[in-house]
Amino acid sequence: GAVVSQHPSRVICKSGTSVKIECRSLDFQATTMFWYRQFPKKSLMLMATSNEGSKATYEQGVEKDKFLINHASLTLSTLTVTSAHPEDSSFYICSARGLTNTGELFFGEGSRLTVL
Amino acid sequence: AQSVTQLGSHVSVSEGALVLLRCNYSSSVPPYLFWYVQYPNQGLQLLLKYTTGATLVKGINGFEAEFKKSETSFHLTKPSAHMSDAAEYFCAVSERGNNDMRFGAGTRLTVKP
Numbered sequence: 001g002a003v004v005s006q007h008p009s010r011v012i013c014k015s016g017t018s019v020k021i022e023c024r025s026l027d028f029q030a031t032t033m034f035w036y037r038q039f040p041k042k043s044l045m046l047m048a049t050s051n052e053g054s055k056a057t058y059e060q061g062v063e064k065d066k067f068l069i070n071h072a073s074l075t076l077s078t079l080t081v082t083s084a085h086p087e088d089s090s091f092y093i094c095s096a097r098g099l100t101n102t103g104e105l106f107f108g109e110g111s112r113l114t115v116l
Numbered sequence: 117a118q119s120v121t122q123l124g125s126h127v128s129v130s131e132g133a134l135v136l137l138r139c140n141y142s143s144s145v146p147p148y149l150f151w152y153v154q155y156p157n158q159g160l161q162l163l164l165k166y167t168t169g170a171t172l173v174k175g176i177n178g179f180e181a182e183f184k185k186s187e188t189s190f191h192l193t194k195p196s197a198h199m200s201d202a203a204e205y206f207c208a209v210s211e212r213g214n215n216d217m218r219f220g221a222g223t224r225l226t227v228k229p
Contacts, residue, residue: 103148
């Protein structure tokens with residue numbers, strides 16, 4: 001149980017285009033989902049916290065107009081990187097917390113974005 | 117706010133040797149503590165967690181960790197390293213009732229044959 005799936009796992013796009021990454025909780029309902037960004041050989045940087053049916057809460061320094069987050073249902077959150085540039089290339093990971101808060105987060109497999 | 121410090125960005129051990137990955141935390145309230153493992157180009161997998169109760173917690177793949185409040189530590193150990201243990205390990209902390217989880221910088225474990 002407690003499986004989180006991300007799609008796509010890899011995406012290459014041209015500079016200036018937008019890319020959407022999906023994060024789904026497959027066998028549980030996730031009231032809260034988190035989006036992280038991970039640079040090579042670095043730790044996870046929390047970008048935003050997404051609560052179902054409400055606006056995401058962004059961490060300081062994260063551009064909300066650049067990284068659009070939507071959490072339309074209890075099983076799906078999406079991250080859209082708008083007008084992507086090469087510096088947006090990174091590994092993006094989502095995680096989810098279930099309705100029963102055990103403190104644990106369940107992570108997706110990650111999505112590697114490469115912007116040419 | 118809570119925070120985590122992992123001592124040593126890179127640890128190298130021989131196969132069969134003891135693995136010790138260090139983690140110290142800071143939290144204003146009783147913490148939840150976690151160890152996650154990440155293999156290349158993959159997400160994070162939970163190894164073990166401490167929430168309440170027994171301070172020595174056992175996880176998957178033979179790992180265990182002990183919560184020491186007096187030392188604000190949650191070090192990860194494994195008696196005998198295996199080649200398949202080579203990965204990046206992250207310690208994380210969240211404050212009870214808090215939505216937020218903060219990660220340490222990570223420790224890369226290398227296992228030599």
